[in-house]
Amino acid sequence: MASVSILFMLILTHLLLLNSAEEQRYNLSCEPFVCGKLGEIRFPYKEKSQHGNCGLYNIDCSEPSYTKIQLKEGGYWYNIVYISQTGLIFINDTKLHTQVESRRCESLESFGLPSPSKIATVSTQNTVSLFKCNLRLLDENIGLPRDFYNTTCGDYSIYYHITTTTNRLLDNSSFQGLPHYQCSFIQLPGSYYTGKSINNFFSLFTDKFHLQVHVNYVCIQCHKQGHQCLFHDEQQSYYCAPSGSASAGSILVVIFCCLMRKSLAYKFIYLWKKPNQAHQNVEAFLRKLGPLPVRRYSYSEVKKMTNCFTNKIAQGGQGRVFKGKLQNSQLVAVKVLNQSKDNGEEFINEVATIGRTSHVNVVSLLGFCFEGPKRALIYEFMPNGSLEKFILKENGNQNDNHQLEWGTLYQISLGIARGLEYLHRGCNTRILHFDIKPHNILLDKDFAPKISDFGLAKVCTREESIISMLGPRGTIGYIAPEVIFRSVGGVSHKSDVYSYGMMVLEMVGGRKNDNVGVDNSSEIYFPHWIYKRIELDEELRLKRITNVDEKTEVRKMIMVSLWCIQTDPSNRPTMSRVIEMLEGSLDSLEVPPKPYLSSHSRSLSTESSSGFTSLQIISTY
DSSP: OHHHHHHHHHHHHHHHHHHHHHHHTTBOOOOOEEOGGGOEEOTTEEETTSOGGGOSEEEEOSSGGGOEEESSTTOOEEEEEEEOTTOOEEEOOOHHHHHHHTTOOTTGGGGOOOOOOSSEEEEESSEEEEEEEETTTOOTTOOOOTTOEEEEETTEEEEEEEEOSOEEOOOGGGSOSSOTTTEEEEEEEBOSSOOOOTTOGGGSBOSSOOOEEEEOHHHHHHHHTTBOEEEETTTTEEEEOOOHHHHHHHHHHHHHHHHSOHHHHHHHHHHHHSOOHHHHHHHHHHHHHOSOSSEEEOHHHHHHHTTTTTOEEEEOSSEEEEEEEOTTOOEEEEEEEOOOSSOSHHHHHHHHHHTTOOOTTBOOEEEEEEETTEEEEEEEOOTTOBGGGGSOOGGGOOOGGGOOOHHHHHHHHHHHHHHHHIIIIISSSEEEOSOOSGGGEEEOTTOOEEEOOOTTOEEEOTTOSSBOOSSOOSOTTTOOHHHHOTTTOOBSTHHHHHHHHHHHHHHHHTTBOSOSSOTTOSSOOHHHHHHHHHHTTOOOOBTTOOSHHHHHHHHHHHHHHHHHTOSSGGGSOOHHHHHHHHHSOGGGOOOOOOOOOOOTTSOHHHHHTTSSSOOOOOOOO
């Protein structure tokens, strides 16, 4: 027995010596670092002197007054203006804009946005995707793919595609019909929707832009423990690279199990299966809350009602949504949430709060599942899906069959306003949604709207006029300026009003004709364009307005939304006032002050306060 033990120890020592060098590669010293006035910064960002596996994006703090970020290896270093603890970054850098305007396209690759990877995906609101091809090597018979435009820049032919909605960045394989092997594929930050001529390639870029990075939860936890996150191609899953001590421990456990008595092995297995303390804490929290307003389902019940998750109907940043059926044959939407870093109390608080809401314009929560890391929400099923698919998409390619009549859009905007008013005033507590956007508005069989997805919601007392927040929350393009910049004003229910206004403007702007006589302008921004027409009482030039009633309803939607997106929160109406304005006479509505939104000619402070010209990189834990 002694000789066998010695043999095991010799094998163990040999294995540890062989693997020590390899495992050093995975055991990283990736401590958070302080970068001047930006404060503490951590994964997915790393200081440029740290190991390459410590983060996805390099930060250069050598000059605190001019902190820079590199979005991809060998890429250009962009100037950072501001970064919050939650990873919200604002960039202001004129180099790309200046270079393109001067018709210099040789080094466009260095300005490119990061390509998607196994560890993280990136989304942005405005993107110019292009193929840069050398004219001397290019086949003259190349056809122009649909939704692509062509121009020349020096010795290069540029084929480009414009995206004006929030989408994840793609790789070149997503675009067919272009010579991938003869051209460089680049994605660059574009301006917010400005009405510029899409044929003027050199005016499409901005010096202020935003990104949103979604990092896998397993990778966040790996880096917190000082290890590297890896991706298993065959199993299509993430895993944390083992540390040296973990490997040694695994081998010692095997030896221990071989040499020790069976009873000790059973005791070890029992201890291993014992529920972790965090789960016990949540169960205690549930008991403390008492009876919840909705039913708690087991994970096996969730699998059964979704037929083992076979019918996926939606995919979002927080999880996947499946169509399901309860035992009473009621159709439901089951949202299976991604793993979260919190201890579960926030999730249960959300269930307890939203489960007690009851309004025709707020989606009904029917149940939930909480089993350790497995979490799901069961909602009533909305057959028409989200409002997002009924809003005209980029470049006017929305199918006419998906377009709603103006009267229906007006009723939808009114219903959403009523739902928000209920959340702000109709409950025992005030619920601030913080993520009002078309994707989170569901439509029932009669196209009645219902507000959904309360993952970012915050509950406060009805007496609280201003609330505190640790960091910004919301979706790019809809975030109220005060949520990002406290100097604009306090965060309150008026922040939801701003998001509502931007959403209604998007409902109207999605119907704007392509040819409205603004092709020669380089600074036309839709809210400004529509404001000018309202101010001068000019024809709106919007599609499919067939009668006077529709024209009146559309003008009221525009007037109300322009009031809602005022930069100063105190100038915005409450949702109760919004309903009054929508239901009242058009003649009683005053033209609001012009909203000070993004424009290249404005100062950074004004421009950033709009919430559209920021660079946002948020790690989704």
